[in-house]
Amino acid sequence: MDVIDGNWIAQNLAGNRGEKADLSRAMGIRPEQLSKILKGERSVRPREIPAVLEFFSKDTIQNSARTAQWPNEVEQILKNGDFSGTYAKASQALAPDAPIHTVYHTLINAPWFGILEGDVIIADPKKTSKQGDLVVVTLWDNRTDKPYRLIRRLHSPWLTSSGPQSETINLQKLNGYSAKIVGPIVAIWRQL
Secondary structure, three states: OOOOOHHHHHHHOOOOOOHHHHHHHHHOOOHHHHHHHHHOOOOOOHHHHHHHHHHHOOOOOOHHHHHOOOOOOEEEOOOOOOOOHHHHHHHHHHOOOOOHHHEEEEOOOEHHHOEOOOOEEEEOOOOOOOOOOEEEEEEEEOOOOEEEEEEEEEEOOEEEOOOOOOOOEEOOOOOOEEEEEEEEEEEEEOOO
16 A cells, blocks of 8 residues: 655656656645655645646556455445434434435544544435545445445545555546445544
8 A cells, every 4th residue: 555755756756857846836836845745854735645646647556456455444334214223313413414324334543534433424425525525435346346435535536545554546547446436424423
């Protein structure tokens, strides 16, 4: 899994004349800010990652990842038509317009998204996902038809994560996978 930082950028630079200037322009930053990133004095901001990946045409779901399996980051806890119980009532109160079948229980700690293991999240498939939205995405391995449910931030065509072990996903280059954005996360419920 790739961590997009100064080391990653340095490893992917070809050393061509003007390449760093082109990259800083693509990232929307000044050349001196890129220099700081390369020296480890500044981190790559989440909003800059899609531009970095696009610049290098780097698809981080590589052929070697075809045998990898992602851990499910969320699991569905309410089935279609189940309108009883605490989760159903809470989801109706927190997101009255969201269909009930879009309620998930988180299986990971993702503090970079403000989400902790055990949180209940509600995604709304009726709502259009916009750039920068936190979304639930289902990724299928086309060979096994096994689904993986993940939490990512949408920077179309990229799905990004600030997490240390999370892969960035290019929706246009899935290499044997299919993806469907369930919808943006509209509410988070934490039981204390």
